[in-house]
Amino acid sequence: MRIFASQHEFAYSxxxxxxxxxxxxxxxxxxxSHVLAVDTLSRSLDATTHILxxxxxxxxxxxxxxxxxxxxxxxxxxxxxxxxxxxxxxxRVTMCSQNMTWSELLQVQEKVVYTPSVEAEGHTRxxxxxxxxxxxxxxxxxxNSIEEISLERFRQNAAKGREGFERVLEISRQVFxxxxxxxRQQREGVAA
Amino acid sequence: MSASLAPECNDVKERYDxxxxxxxxxxxxxxxxxxxxxxxxxxxxxxxxTKALKERGIDQMLEDAKADNKENDAEYMKPSAR
Numbered sequence: 001m002r003i004f005a006s007q008h009e010f011a012y013s014x015x016x017x018x019x020x021x022x023x024x025x026x027x028x029x030x031x032x033s034h035v036l037a038v039d040t041l042s043r044s045l046d047a048t049t050h051i052l053x054x055x056x057x058x059x060x061x062x063x064x065x066x067x068x069x070x071x072x073x074x075x076x077x078x079x080x081x082x083x084x085x086x087x088x089x090x091x092r093v094t095m096c097s098q099n100m101t102w103s104e105l106l107q108v109q110e111k112v113v114y115t116p117s118v119e120a121e122g123h124t125r126x127x128x129x130x131x132x133x134x135x136x137x138x139x140x141x142x143x144n145s146i147e148e149i150s151l152e153r154f155r156q157n158a159a160k161g162r163e164g165f166e167r168v169l170e171i172s173r174q175v176f177x178x179x180x181x182x183x184r185q186q187r188e189g190v191a192a
Numbered sequence: 193m194s195a196s197l198a199p200e201c202n203d204v205k206e207r208y209d210x211x212x213x214x215x216x217x218x219x220x221x222x223x224x225x226x227x228x229x230x231x232x233x234x235x236x237x238x239x240x241x242t243k244a245l246k247e248r249g250i251d252q253m254l255e256d257a258k259a260d261n262k263e264n265d266a267e268y269m270k271p272s273a274r
Contacts, residue, residue: 025194037197081257085268
């Protein structure tokens with residue numbers, strides 16, 4: 001088993017981060033070219049707790065070392081199942097995802113949590129952890145190699161993911177500021 | 193926003209996504225949402241998507257993944273300390 005854990009602070013409010021979380025894989029994010037599609041499978045709002053539960057299917061394509069392809073099959077398309085829970089009152093987003101493809105050979109489970117930062121007001125804390133386990137039978141050495149490669153790929157994707165998300169947040173803030181400015185000018189144009 | 197794995201569902205998906213983002217930022221985050229107002233649009237998108245998932249043979253994989261997720265539901269559907 002390999003474990004991955006990292007934390008990061010985004011210099012954006014929890015509201016901005018949790019909203020843009022839904023847009024993360026948009027066209028502005030050139031770091032997420034491995035994500036081909038994101039589909040929402042279900043969405044429900046709990047009447048009592050007001051927790052918003054969402055299920056999504058993420059379609060990815062990633063290149064892989066030849067020998068891994070031979071073991072896992074040569075199709076580069078993989079699917080990830082993600083369930084997220086937004087608690088707007090507690091200001092907490094929890095996202096749990098797991099691979100569906102090759103799950104009989106390799107298990108990757110990821111958890112991401114977004115909460116308001118305790119260090120800086122108007123910032124958001126991002127915590128990410130993952131567990132990677134090779135299930136395939138065979139030599140321990142092969143299992144270790146598969147886990148190592150997966151962990152390394154996960155780490156690269158995580159870094160790209162953060163960079164890409166920063167870009168999405170920045171663009172979103174610019175667009176929002178522009179819209180507010182245009183609205184202000186319109187109001188003053190009318191008032192004048 | 194991103195594309196659907198089924199190109200034939202892209203249009204209805206985009207309409208749903210737009211509705212959801214607006215509802216999420218203007219109502220849900222301000223704690224004024226009582227229902228999911230985008231449900232009708234979601235139903236249209238879901239009809240398209242369900243058909244596409246079945247055609248691609250992904251539906252069974254999904255059922256297995258959902259079964260694995262039951263523990264997460266038990267843990268994260270409880271409200272955290274507020």
